[in-house]
């Protein structure tokens with residue numbers, strides 16, 4: 048989603064800001080812009096489309112300056128065009144604002160400002176901020192920003208510069224991530240650490256309701272009543288190569304191939320084989336508290352919601368705790384039953400998804416303890432949950448989530464072990480799980496070594512217009528995930544269903560043009576899935592099967608087959624998801640599509 052970078056120092060900020068924007072490209076955007084304090088006034092360049100277009104605009108009319116802000120926009124109010132791109136200005140051109148989030152009352156504010164003589168040039172909600180700051184400005188930018196924000200309803204992460212108070216950036220946060228990067232004689236603002244990691248590893252995360260005044264020599268964080276807040280400086284410990292392609296054609300492919308390592312990282316030091324137990328230091332819950340819960344709600348969006356469905360099955364089967372899965376966007380506006388015996392597990396790769404964050408806050412408000420399964424270290428969910436399990440999968444840049452999904456499933460398995468062993472799960476049963484977990488990295492490598500087989504299958508389906516994904520038990524959520532991967536990056540319509548549910552409607556779609564992917568490893572429901580394969584084949588459908596051994600019962604019923612290694616039922620999704628990630632990837636790449644930044648999508652959805 049939208050991205051923010053800001054710089055205040057003594058270097059020319061132009062290329063520094065544009066490079067920062069490039070690091071945020073993965074988040075998804077449709078236009079970009081930059082403003083710099085240029086010899087007393089503010090100069091701005093903007094462009095629709097990719098950052099290369101912005102570079103061209105700067106190339107034909109260069110700007111420079113050592114205080115500046117820049118933005119990648121993902122359109123919400125008004126179409127993606129140069130005028131609606133950020134930064135936005137006031138009437139006199141002395142204030143420049145970039146904004147992530149949504150100003151909900153921008154309509155009445157705009158009408159009020161127009162009545163007092165302000166002229167608007169864009170369709171955006173953001174432009175009201177520039178005019179409000181202009182109207183409130185006396186001689187100090189931070190005071191004007193405080194006064195302006197007092198009138199605003201909605202969410203924001205903003206960075207503001209002003210030529211009448213020129214040596215600073217003022218930033219403020221409510222619901223949209225923002226951090227300060229600390230350098231030597233220079234400082235930064237960013238919505239995502241990737242934008243500034245090239246320059247500094249030391250960052251201060253802003254929390255909701257906080258604002259910062261950032262100058263060359265320092266920073267001050269305060270609340271909206273101007274009370275200073277002491278903040279912790281965090282050190283980022285991952286390297287820039289983690290956000291580079293490392294020889295792969297796309298980030299998505301790189302991230303798929305990283306999975307033997309990322310799974311290892313999720314498990315490191317946490318799976319204790321001799322006791323069939325897991326050690327999860329970050330839960331912040333005592334043994335008694337863990338035994339006290341009799342109800343679990345798992346809430347998430349998208350791919351993370353699919354892993355939540357797998358988590359529910361694991362927890363109910365092995366820990367025997369009643370468990371519900373809720374879309375975060377629905378949970379936050381329902382009247383859910385939550386008690387002090389409820390544990391709310393929140394799953395999010397980015398840790399910034401607006402709906403998931405709001406659902407977690409709602410669960411907390413209703414008295415539940417919250418646990419975050421989050422990948423992005425230092426993200427808002429990770430900072431606001433009561434405890435959690437970091438996925439340690441490393442930065443995920445491809446918009447389509449891959450390695451985060453498999454790490455989520457492994458983290459849920461570790462949590463299931465913890466909860467189960469405190470209840471009915473025996474040491475022997477626990478060891479079956481820990482031993483199966485330990486084998487996963489090698490088994491994933493085995494699948495990846497045969498990626499060429501999937502590429503060949505993909506070649507037969509690049510012109511498909513529809514796909515059906517079917518699975519049962521633990522592999523039903525994998526069917527949903529396989530379909531989501533395909534539709535996100537290849538724009539082919541795809542649906543996931545529980546295999547037996549097909550008879551209740553989707554079977555009407557099956558003909559020789561309908562590819563059907565069956566996720567059919569040899570598990571407790573395999574024989575049932577065979578009957579469903581038979582039903583598809585009888586209607587002429589083309590069957591691609593993900594199996595795990597030679598199955599005579601499938602002879603003559605499948606057109607394409609890919610074998611995955613065998614594991615226990617609850618861990619099958621970790622292995623069966625990978626060929627589906629590859630299938631989606633190869634189909635999209637063969638169609639010549641922008642795999643890492645599919646149209647209309649954003650990596651981190653920070654608006655409702």
Ligand code: M6R
Nearest residue numbers: 349350351395396397400447448
């Ligand atoms: O960062 P989160 O895990 O909270 O994101 C949730 C969804 O937006 C995300 O999984 C989305 O569905 C991905 N594009 C799936 O590939």
